[in-house]
Amino acid sequence: MNPVNYVYLAALLFTIGAAGVLIRRNAIVVFMCVELMLNACNLAFVTFARMHGGLDGQIVAFFTMVVAAAEVVVGLAIIVSVFRTRHSASVDDANLMKL
Amino acid sequence: MKHTLLAAGGHTGYYQAYSVLGLVAVLGVLFVAASFAANRLLRPDVPGAEKYTVYECGVDPVGEGWAHTQIRYYVYAFLYVIFAVDAIYLFPWATVFAAPGFGATTLVEMFVFIGFLAVGLLYAWRTGVLRWI
């Protein structure tokens, strides 16, 4: 199968994730959409690595995984602390600072 | 290979390239607006309370949208994620560290890396998150 198709798939996944971030209201779902975007990046990196015949892209995928894990920890810690305060994870409820 | 448009048409070609971009943006907006408007005009509009309920595989949802989980689980999940994922760096290292040119320095560097992880674990232990409450 032509590896370029995987690039298209990655772009598609990335778009789905980005759309999810923009339209979903639950902070945790928004956050999962961000993770989907990062995984789409990983797919693109691995595909390009295969197409170029190099290893760089695969190494980047490793780094992305670790960064994504660290981001999960920081993000969930923040979201959980807000949830415990307000008993809601809707991003619309976080509106103390609207002008 | 790039800037063929610049060479071809000078300034006009340059701005033309941007007008294409603008045109695509305008078309995109129009497409979304038109499809939403068509949707609005063509669809039957029958609001009802049932339509606002949560859809869950056709069964009436039970309980609230928020299932409560024990907060203590998530700390373990965090620790697992961090330390398990960091371990993937060991695999590429393991394939080369015996190769010529690597040797003792590589070994020490990897132990420094593991040392960093150990510091994190030490902190977690001293803060008391490893204790089962």
Place this chain on the structure above:
Amino acid sequence: MSATAVAAPAVHSLWTTAAAAPIHAPKIEYAQLSPILVVLGAAVAGILVEAFVPRRARYGTQLAVTLIGLAGAFAAVVGLAATGYATTKADLAAMGSIAVDGPSLFLQGTLILVTAVGVLAIAERGLEPQSREVPHVDAFAPQAAAVPGSEDEKAAARAGWSTTEVFPLTLFALSGMLVFPAAGDLLTLFIGLEILSLPLYLMCALARRRRLLSQESAVKYFLLGAFASAFFLFGTALLYGYAGTLDLGGIAKVVTGDAAPNAALNASAHGDALLLIGGAMIVMGLLFKVGAVPFHAWTPDVYQGAPTPITGFMAAATKVAAFGALLRLLYVALPEMRWDWRPVMWGVAILTMALGAIVAVTQTDVKRMLAYSSIAHAGFLLTGVIAGNKQGVSAVLFYLAAYSFVTLGAFAVVTLVRDAGGEATHLSRWDGLGRRSPLVAVTFALFLLAFAGIPLTSGFSGKFAVFSAAAKGGAVPLVVVGVLCSAVAAFFYVRVIVRMFFAEPRADGPSVAVPSALTGTAIAVGAAATLVLGVFPQWAFDLADKASVFIR
């Protein structure tokens, strides 16, 4: 790309050829990386302090570890610069991952100094109301994990606990910032971005007062920041797909045609599209970090919600690091794409200056006003980036150094003006402050005049430098817009000064807390830097000029 693969008819026959090639042992120049390593070492030591030193001794130990680490890192930067790494011996260290050159060392030195001053403000414990049991209270939550207003939190506050983790977090953020403008490839750039962002997200959530606001700002910053870094990463993937390398210099070579892009890819996936879209997405990620319009929406909320000492640190240091990275990306990797990115950056710069200056006029909260002012300043800095010449680089370097100290000083003054509810940030509360505490009001007025770019302050020298560089680089209309926006911005800065000195003081007005030596030093250093860089800017210009050549 091996010859057999190019000759092969179908793309799917491209089996990985690199796997067979031997992998050479990496060579790491630890001496050239020493500033970053010292800061990271101090941060790790801070974690160990947090784990093993008894709670009562933690504050002092953490402060000492942090300041010693910063002093060591600054000495390392000066040592590297003195031995010529800024000019003649500029080099790519760690297999091309970190560029040790003039702009890197200049920005790293600036960042370390800024952090040192920021840490002084962060360490302040004398402003909050105190009791005999709890003699020292800082600006951070007694226990970050406790629910605001809960019994746990009250107990922690009574016990005199505080979040001393903020010191190692600051150092971790700083280490990311040191990597960010020095990154020699896109992967290091991404890692630097994340290491600087993640601690900042956490630090935003740590305010002692108004914790709901603080946590809310952390959520906003985190979600938008993660969104932006995902865009950045996808852009990186596309540029990698285009060029087949992650090195900034290698990408530039492919763009100019000195090195061939992947033939199979270009035939099937339109290489130019990969380059343009990838570049745009990376720049988008960086513009988010500098807070340029249209990626500025997080700035006012986060600046308002975060604890004020953190806001000062973040506003100053993030801008320095992110503009350094933006300069390196545009001048090292994409200089030949100038004709593609310049028009876009023109638009962004004009929008940023105009929106920042105009919306700031309507603000009623000091921290939000300073946030919009920082957006306007991002626009002024962008004019220097657009200049596209060596003078532009040195002007941006100088502007960053000047602006960061003014910002630190201004936010440090904001921490002093307080009433029963904590900091009195509403502008109407500042009426007549000049009569009650002239020294504080005069200092704040100095910082505002520097923001406005009045002569004899560092703000004027910086603006003059970026505008003249931009004019020389052929962006005269941009300079005209910049000067107009400066005039609008000057209006609201002067309005605050007028309020402070000529309005009647309110009876229930805020009081000005007497700072300890820590915040006092921070404000004094900020004011001194503002005046020195305003009155005698030449030596700093010379320094920035010497440091303005990127290694490729």
